[in-house]
Amino acid sequence: MVCALGIEGSANKIGIGIIRDGEVLANVRRTYITPPGEGFLPKETAKHHREEILGLVQASLKEAQLKPADLDVICYTKGPGMAPPLLVGAIVARTLSLLWEKPLLGVNHCVGHIEMGRHITGAQNPIVLYVSGGNTQVIAYSNQRYRIFGETIDIAVGNCLDRFARIIKLSNDPSPGYNIEQLAKKGNTYVKLPYVVKGMDVSFSGILSHIEDLADPSRRRNKRKKPQDEVDPEYSKEDLCYSLQETIFAMLVEITERAMAHCGSNEVLIVGGVGCNERLQEMMRIMCEERGGKLFATDERYCIDNGLMIAHAGAEMFRAGTRMPFEESFVTQRYRTDEVLVSWRTD
Amino acid sequence: MSVEILKQGAEGRLYLGEFKGEPCLIKERFVKKYRHPDLDTQITRQRIKAEAKAANRCQAAGILAPRILHTDLNTHKLYMEYFGSAKTAKQFIQETVTESAEPEAVKQQLQILCTRVGGIIGKMHANNIIHGDLTTSNILINPTAEDYDVIFIDFGLSHYSQATEDKGVDLYVLERALLSTHSEQPYLFDLMLAAYRKECGKDEDAVLAKFEEVRARGRKRTMIG
CATH class of the missing domain: 3.30.420.40 (ATPase, nucleotide binding domain)
Incomplete structure (x- = not known):
């Protein structure tokens, strides 16, 4: 004991x-x-x-x-x-x-x-998607180690969300990601963003720069425009949050699926702060159903x-x-x- | 047309079928319901085209890849050459390790494989073909009468680029895939890289420098939990 x-x-x-x-x-x-x-x-x-x-x-x-x-x-x-x-x-x-x-x-x-995710959900040997403010990794267990099969090659997914929340001045209470998720529920126009997948790795920094420019066109480095020229953003905050979530979560689901095919596994466990996003869980569940797999996820407590x-x-x-x-x-x-x-x- | 489901890969379902009387492999990139429809359509079309284009480029460069027999963008299907007796390099490496008792013999066999694989990747990059998903699951070992052929597959993430950045990232993806999948044989990547350098053309030093830079980004990232 x-x-x-x-x-x-x-x-x-x-x-x-x-x-x-x-x-x-x-x-x-x-x-x-x-x-x-x-x-x-x-x-x-x-x-x-x-x-x-x-x-x-x-x-x-x-x-x-x-x-x-x-x-x-x-x-x-x-x-x-x-x-x-x-x-x-x-x-x-x-x-x-x-x-x-x-x-x-x-x-x-x-x-x-x-370990907490495995304990709470009862998943035995899943492919783990670990997504938080500082980490984005696709992990599988083999031979006494948790091995990293895919990860971000620059910033973490949570970092990308947090920094975008800062640009559009969203509250940090209870967390920037939660507030993006709530705004995204009201968005309905999909704005095309870069989609960057490299094998089982992903990259978010280009997407962040791109969407920052869309949210705040005055940031655009354009020498002909004087700084005092206020430019109205073309898209609403709701639509940008919606499009950002749809794009980066699709990337995460894709690399998880690739790791499942590569390792021959049928279980997925999502852990980390971004893991309590219900849209991410929903997308992952659909992917798992399409290939006869099973999703394990936990709520914000864990x-x-x-x-x-x-x-x-x-x-x-x-x-x-x-x-x-x-x-x-x-x-x-x-x-x-x-x-x-x-x-x-x-x- | 008779159709038999072979397996569900990372991106699509694989069937055995025939095209104009020739047996072939059909790769169907079915609609992914988790993705926004606009995004899904865009990605699917882009990848089918990329795969077909890369196959032709490989052919022209003398690199073995499945011949594309037919492309159907409406049904998201790609009809391609099927290698019935091939296995993946992942299986090949794992079988070589478990079947042979002599560690030296294992290393010798894997050295031959790595030299060939590394050489082909070098040739690909010399022709500005970026594979985009280099793993041992995407390399086939097809036995021939006395030897075997090394065939690259799954060019869905591939693109044409002269940029050293793209080549560096391609190498980084390969290194990471080898370390995670074949952690007991940590020497594989170095062997491949040595062969790669001989074939990758005039940008050798620039690509290697870029590769180190991409690696360094990875190291910096490990700082924050």
């Missing part, structure tokens, strides 16, 4: 989760929300996390009705992510580990997402970064006998999914 507490703080969410033998006992989270038109910066995000984290630790223990002595292991996100926010989680985890005399485990953020996924992946590692010396309890901004030895899976 393993009871694990997990701390996640690699981006703008700080979350604590407690899990005991697969049973969810607590999952609390706070999000650092910036004003419309602004993104989150490392220093300010870390400050937000520092202010919230201790309250969350207490809240999680209370929700789980546990004492520190009931825990078996403290887990934290080791990377990848922004260093200052990551450090907040790591320092608190180290302190709790020494204070409560519990072993400490660093967990790869991406592996946390995958899709968006959370402490529970770190607790769960850490508990799996702990159960399989993985231990980490205290000296190795650092954080790293670069930590690829395929660097982790998946000791807990034997298939």
